[in-house]
Amino acid sequence: xxxxxxxxxxxxxxxxxxxxxxxxxxxxxxxxxxxxxxxxxxxxxxxxxxxxxxxxxxxxxxxxxxxxxxxxxxxxxxxxxxxxxxxxxxxxxxxxxxxxxxxxxxxxxxxxxxxxxxxxxxxxxxxxxxxxxxxxxxxxxxxxxxxxxxxxxxxxxxxxxxxxxxxxxxxxxxxxxxxxxxxxxxxxxxxxxxxxxxxxxxxxxxxxxxxxxxxxxxxxxxxxxxxxxxxxxxxxxxxxxxxxxxxxxxxxxxxxxxxxxxxxxxxxxxxxxxxxxxxxxxxxxxxxxxx
Amino acid sequence: xxxxxxxxxxxxxxxxxxxxxxxxxxxxxxxxxxxxxxxxxxxxxxxxxxxxxxxxxxxxxxxxxxxxxxxxxxxxxxxxxxxxxxxxxxxxxxxxxxxxxxxxxxxxxxxxxxxxxxxxxxxxxxxxxxxxxxxxxxxxxxxxxxxxxxxxxxxxxxxxxxxxxxxxxxxxxxxxxxxxxxxxxxxxxxxxxxxxxxxxxxxxxxxxxxxxxxxxxxxxxxxxxxxxxxxxxxxxxxxxxxxxxxxxxxxxxxxxxxxxxxxxxxxxxxxxxxxxx
Numbered sequence: 001x002x003x004x005x006x007x008x009x010x011x012x013x014x015x016x017x018x019x020x021x022x023x024x025x026x027x028x029x030x031x032x033x034x035x036x037x038x039x040x041x042x043x044x045x046x047x048x049x050x051x052x053x054x055x056x057x058x059x060x061x062x063x064x065x066x067x068x069x070x071x072x073x074x075x076x077x078x079x080x081x082x083x084x085x086x087x088x089x090x091x092x093x094x095x096x097x098x099x100x101x102x103x104x105x106x107x108x109x110x111x112x113x114x115x116x117x118x119x120x121x122x123x124x125x126x127x128x129x130x131x132x133x134x135x136x137x138x139x140x141x142x143x144x145x146x147x148x149x150x151x152x153x154x155x156x157x158x159x160x161x162x163x164x165x166x167x168x169x170x171x172x173x174x175x176x177x178x179x180x181x182x183x184x185x186x187x188x189x190x191x192x193x194x195x196x197x198x199x200x201x202x203x204x205x206x207x208x209x210x211x212x213x214x215x216x217x218x219x220x221x222x223x224x225x226x227x228x229x230x231x232x233x234x235x236x237x238x239x240x241x242x243x244x245x246x247x248x249x250x251x252x253x254x255x256x257x258x259x260x261x262x263x264x265x266x267x268x269x270x271x272x273x274x275x276x277x278x279x280x281x282x283x284x285x286x287x288x289x290x291x
Numbered sequence: 292x293x294x295x296x297x298x299x300x301x302x303x304x305x306x307x308x309x310x311x312x313x314x315x316x317x318x319x320x321x322x323x324x325x326x327x328x329x330x331x332x333x334x335x336x337x338x339x340x341x342x343x344x345x346x347x348x349x350x351x352x353x354x355x356x357x358x359x360x361x362x363x364x365x366x367x368x369x370x371x372x373x374x375x376x377x378x379x380x381x382x383x384x385x386x387x388x389x390x391x392x393x394x395x396x397x398x399x400x401x402x403x404x405x406x407x408x409x410x411x412x413x414x415x416x417x418x419x420x421x422x423x424x425x426x427x428x429x430x431x432x433x434x435x436x437x438x439x440x441x442x443x444x445x446x447x448x449x450x451x452x453x454x455x456x457x458x459x460x461x462x463x464x465x466x467x468x469x470x471x472x473x474x475x476x477x478x479x480x481x482x483x484x485x486x487x488x489x490x491x492x493x494x495x496x497x498x499x500x501x502x503x504x505x506x507x508x509x510x511x512x513x514x515x516x517x518x519x520x521x522x523x524x525x526x527x528x529x530x531x532x533x534x535x536x537x538x539x540x541x542x543x544x545x546x547x548x549x550x551x552x553x554x555x556x557x558x559x560x561x562x563x564x565x566x567x568x
Binding site (some may be wrong): 002018019020025028029031032033035036038040041042043044046047050088089092093095096099100101102103108110111112113114115116117119120121122125126128129130134136157160161163166180183184187188192193196197215220221222223225226228229236241242243245248249254255257258261264265267268269272273275276 | 294295297299300301302303304306307310311314318323325326329367368371372374375376379381385387389390391393394395396397398399400401402406407409415416429440445459462463464472475492500501502503504506508521522524525528533536537540543544547548550554556
């Protein structure tokens with residue numbers, strides 16, 4: 001009788017030693033998909049399902065309601081202020097940190113990251129302590145008939161606070177990796193500081209800038225805790241979209257709450273799509289660079 | 292000689308650093324210091340009494356317990372998701388990979404109402420759990436679910452790049468020396484990704500402790516039972532108890548700073564581990 005076992009080829013042996021048996025792979029993939037379905041996909045789908053459950057008319061009525069429109073406008077306004085401010089900050093901070101060597105740099109990087117580790121509620125509260133009626137500048141503001149807390153400026157400040165790190169932390173590693181040689185060459189050739197920035201640095205960092213701005217925008221539009229503390233929840237005036245969702249939900253107007261929430265979920269999906277596109281582009285760019 | 296800054300021919304250092312420091316001071320440092328300065332108006336026994344009432348202690352237990360449990364689940368499943376995304380191929384992998392970041396992008400209030408609707412007694416998931424006697428919405432279990440949702444991307448996104456960078460030569464060597472797959476995983480792969488796993492765990496834990504938006508809808512918010520510390524701060528503020536709210540937020544800030552320090556140490560450990568292997 002000839003033996004039925006053939007010596008396995010080296011490749012097959014190596015593959016067997018380097019990879020789990022097929023049933024384990026299937027099991028792990030299955031477990032992952034079940035977990036993600038339960039915790040990610042179903043919650044996402046349910047937002048749209050609940051929003052359209054009572055029909056398109058109810059949906060349209062909810063998102064064209066004057067209070068909803070005011071909330072959408074306020075959310076867009078706040079993002080339009082907070083994102084450019086943090087863009088400016090991110091570029092300045094990354095320029096100082098990535099292009100120069102100085103003492104205390106690591107401390108500065110930690111300080112920039114600080115807002116990420118502060119509870120949103122505390123982020124709102126600290127502005128109440130500074131600008132609220134009981135706060136440091138409270139009586140001065142009241143005398144001059146200015147309002148920051150329970151008004152739009154407070155919402156802007158709280159939003160700026162929670163989104164400070166997004167663009168800076170995207171740009172710092174990117175600009176560190178790129179080094180200073182190109183800028184130094186430009187300066188040696190007689191370019192001014194601004195010329196160097198616009199013509200050498202900016203083209204190199206524009207995708208990182210966009211990436212950070214997209215993430216910053218998503219958080220700015222979606223922030224709830226910090227904004228909730230400083231807003232005062234005045235309908236049609238200091239209600240952002242997330243706050244409007246909360247009010248509708250607490251009034252048991254679920255269809256309308258989910259209708260406005262579905263717009264925010266759509267924003268999240270667009271954000272993820274753009275983010276993935278930029279990552280894909282960067283990967284291709286890197287591969288081309290290596291060839 | 293002591294020099295603050297190394298010489299460079301590039302311009303703009305003073306302007307860029309000056310603007311950075313001014314902006315950080317106005318937006319972050321001065322407002323944050325307000326919490327500490329206002330709390331200093333309390334005497335130490337007053338402060339201590341405020342931050343250790345039974346209701347506050349119950350909120351700490353709940354916040355830290357639920358955050359810890361959620362971070363543990365995220366460590367296990369985050370490692371699994373990262374492993375499957377890096378090592379295996381299956382249809383739709385790119386979309387799954389992109390959607391892992393959903394909890395970062397989805398506003399917390401939206402996550403909160405969606406999870407509440409799902410886990411309520413008549414919800415898609417709640418209707419199956421209710422007959423088993425498991426109540427999720429409006430209980431501490433609901434808080435755990437919400438915190439698991441918002442912490443999900445942290446472990447995946449810290450472990451994934453490290454797993455991608457592991458050189459397969461090490462695994463080949465282990466296999467050549469007769470190790471089976473499980474031994475290779477526990478002796479070679481796991482030690483290499485352990486610092487990143489701990490970093491992800493700490494990030495998820497830190498995020499969960501401060502979380503507010505996704506929790507308040509699903510929690511039920513009953514004092515002593517399902518009231519998280521951030522909510523207690525808001526409740527005190529709404530009752531015009533500024534001193535109490537501020538004292539509690541100082542406790543939260545100190546814990547955040549401590550966690551930030553640990554996270555920085557873990558990241559440093561992770562970087563060192565990966566540059567030596």
